[in-house]
Amino acid sequence: MADPIKTIKLLLVDDHVLVLDGLQARLELEDHIEVIGTACNGLEALNQADKLKPDVVLMDVSMPVLNGLEATKRFREEQPLVKILILSMHYEKEYILSLIQSGANGYVLKDVSSEELVQAITTVHQGGTYFSSGASAALFTDTLTTKQKEPLTKREISVLKEVATGLSNKEIAQSLNISVRTVETHRQNIKNKLEIHSSAGLIKYALDKKLID
Structure with missing residues (x-):
């Protein structure tokens, strides 16, 4: 219940x-x-x-x-x-x-x-x-139409998908079988590469790129 x-x-x-x-x-x-x-x-x-x-x-x-x-x-x-x-x-x-x-x-x-x-x-x-x-x-x-300086790695894309579905760092670490510290590093790298520094922005990016439904 x-x-x-x-x-x-x-x-x-x-x-x-x-x-x-x-x-x-x-x-x-x-x-x-x-x-x-x-x-x-x-x-x-x-x-x-x-x-x-x-x-x-x-x-x-x-x-x-x-x-x-x-x-x-x-x-x-x-x-x-x-x-x-x-x-x-x-x-x-x-x-x-x-x-x-x-x-x-x-x-x-x-x-x-x-x-x-x-x-x-x-x-x-x-x-x-x-x-x-x-x-x-x-x-x-403006942010989403700005050309990325570096492409995201496959692992960063995996982390971004998990972030966009609302999972915590601990949950992402368990899902991808990596450490919480590694998740934190990937999240920071994603934010720096995309120049998006909020969770809402990352979700919007993932939706626009059809990484999540």
Whole structure:
């Protein structure tokens, strides 16, 4: 018998009340999501999170008082266990990268379906990263069309396939009958050769090259 899905305690952050109301009404339809609070800016989000202890914060970027970028930096410093999922209308590569570098666990554009938003929340809560297709395209199109300086070896391709299916280094080592240290070395070599330095980017690359379904 499968274990029941753990309820996700969610804090919503947006400076538009109508957006908050709409998100709350939709997400509360999900059995495994509990909206425990809302906030209208980054500072209020930090204060609310300190009191309510959410698992995931779903946050806009363009907000008064303290924007989503600065709030994300502070969350990483003050409440590092909280997962941060950005929900934004901005799709510029530099904009998204700045949020990732600040510690966001995912980035979803506001044109996604409610089903995909639920999937994104669930994914980051489980320790993964999530980027909607529009965000991924903005991030990785330039990288994927850049010519590789060195081709991947057969072993590196094998490791990349395993990485793209979500296996841990230990699981990959067991699957390929190699040491964890060797897996770590291969992963770093893959990232350097492809000039892709995130798990989401490697997954997108593997999908585009049809290394995985």
